[in-house]
Amino acid sequence: MAGSSDGCICNHCSYNHRVNAGTPVGQPRGCTNLKLRQLSRAVTRHYDAYVARTGLKNTQYSLLSHVVLLGPIQPVELARRMKLDASTLTRNLQPLIAQGWVEVGPGADARSRSITTTPAGRAKRAEAQRAWKQAQLALNERLGDARVVRLHELLDACLAELEPEKDTVDE
Numbered sequence: 155m156a157g158s159s160d161g162c163i164c165n166h167c168s169y170n171h172r173v174n175a176g177t178p179v180g181q182p183r184g185c186t187n188l189k190l191r192q193l194s195r196a197v198t199r200h201y202d203a204y205v206a207r208t209g210l211k212n213t214q215y216s217l218l219s220h221v222v223l224l225g226p227i228q229p230v231e232l233a234r235r236m237k238l239d240a241s242t243l244t245r246n247l248q249p250l251i252a253q254g255w256v257e258v259g260p261g262a263d264a265r266s267r268s269i270t271t272t273p274a275g276r277a278k279r280a281e282a283q284r285a286w287k288q289a290q291l292a293l294n295e296r297l298g299d300a301r302v303v304r305l306h307e308l309l310d311a312c313l314a315e316l317e318p319e320k321d322t323v324d325e
Contacts, residue, residue, distance in 0.1 A: 217250060
């Protein structure tokens with residue numbers, strides 16, 4: 155197998171991917187980005203297998219859920235809440251609008267827009283939510299509840315550490 159002895163064939167960084175017998179426990183091995191992307195793809199495939207039965211993709215279910223829970227909402231605020239850039243949000247909204255699950259209409263003033271769900275969108279979200287719950291329960295069973303709890307704690311801590319620093323005012 156090409157690459158290092160731990161199976162990593164990452165060519166994206168200069169990190170030493172080789173695992174030596176003398177590597178201390180707790181020493182990072184391999185490319186964190188590669189490992190997270192592999193995990194993300196595996197988890198996405200798992201959820202897709204359940205959610206696709208409803209005619210939605212995972213990204214569409216997530217977006218539809220946010221609009222149901224937060225709407226009516228301005229696009230800029232929705233993008234901020236979902237941590238998406240405006241062009242990604244616009245692109246991801248198009249299939250939901252085309253299906254009649256989401257509407258974009260006038261906002262509070264002439265320059266703003268507002269995103270809302272339709273009754274059909276709320277019904278589609280409820281259908282997909284049942285599939286999502288089945289996917290979550292199946293994943294929890296496969297990985298074990300304790301491991302999932304630890305994973306969530308670790309992910310939350312890492313996300314908090316990686317948040318862009320907020321501007322502070324010197325006193």
